[in-house]
Amino acid sequence: MNNPVITAFERSPDRGRGLARDMRVRWALEEAGRAYDVRLVSFEAMKQPAHLALHPFGQIPTYQEGELALFESGAIVLHIAERHGGLLPDDASARARAVGWVFAALSTVEPPIVERSMATLVERDRSWYEERLPILDERVRGRLEQLSRRLGDADWLDGAFSAGDLMMVTVLRRLEGAGILEGYPNLGAYIARGEARPAYRRAFEAQRAVFTAAAGG
Numbered sequence: 001m002n003n004p005v006i007t008a009f010e011r012s013p014d015r016g017r018g019l020a021r022d023m024r025v026r027w028a029l030e031e032a033g034r035a036y037d038v039r040l041v042s043f044e045a046m047k048q049p050a051h052l053a054l055h056p057f058g059q060i061p062t063y064q065e066g067e068l069a070l071f072e073s074g075a076i077v078l079h080i081a082e083r084h085g086g087l088l089p090d091d092a093s094a095r096a097r098a099v100g101w102v103f104a105a106l107s108t109v110e111p112p113i114v115e116r117s118m119a120t121l122v123e124r125d126r127s128w129y130e131e132r133l134p135i136l137d138e139r140v141r142g143r144l145e146q147l148s149r150r151l152g153d154a155d156w157l158d159g160a161f162s163a164g165d166l167m168m169v170t171v172l173r174r175l176e177g178a179g180i181l182e183g184y185p186n187l188g189a190y191i192a193r194g195e196a197r198p199a200y201r202r203a204f205e206a207q208r209a210v211f212t213a214a215a216g217g
């Protein structure tokens with residue numbers, strides 16, 4: 001059986017911090033114990049017909065396995081989780097709840113975090129930035145407050161570690177360095193628990209090696 005092939009940035013703008021969305025796919029594959037290959041793509045190549053045939057929006061990550069080609073990190077992680085053990089519970093109701101947490105991470109928690117992060121990148125020099133940032137911070141805090149309350153002192157969001165936790169941890173990591181997570185110690189500990197998993201470590205080192213190699217070792 002050939003390894004699935006995923007795509008990742010040839011040169012990640014995060015300088016090896018594992019914030020791009022190939023990280024969640026790598027992590028899921030590591031949790032699943034599935035070997036994989038990586039095809040690195042440049043920003044230019046992502047917008048060319050060959051890549052657009054795989055990903056209509058010209059982005060990474062993509063996932064190819066035999067005849068199957070997927071885009072969208074959530075769909076890819078769920079595909080991996082459905083076919084391998086360790087990422088979704090066997091019990092049907094617990095499984096449905098874990099899938100719910102994948103969606104919560106992607107459609108409820110990630111959007112305000114991405115909006116804030118994009119503003120810090122592209123609006124920093126605009127006249128409205130100083131006024132807008134606290135509004136964006138507040139939206140993020142609102143979600144973190146709710147998530148923190150739900151997590152409480154549990155290790156994971158709903159029983160055993162699942163694809164929902166994998167997705168939520170990768171979403172929350174994008175806030176590192178923003179000075180916001182510090183207000184939610186249980187979320188900080190939650191992220192640290194995710195990052196301490198051997199599968200996470202392997203995925204992180206693999207993506208970091210791409211940056212190190214591009215930077216000349």
Ligand code: GTB
Nearest residue numbers: 012013014019020021058059060061071072073074
């Ligand atoms: N909804 C899609 C998914 O979940 O797969 C979103 C995919 C996506 O946004 N991909 C980004 C991309 O290809 C890379 S991850 N961008 C290129 C483009 O759109 O032209 C986003 C990302 C990029 C960089 C950092 N960083 O430097 O910290 C973090 C996250």
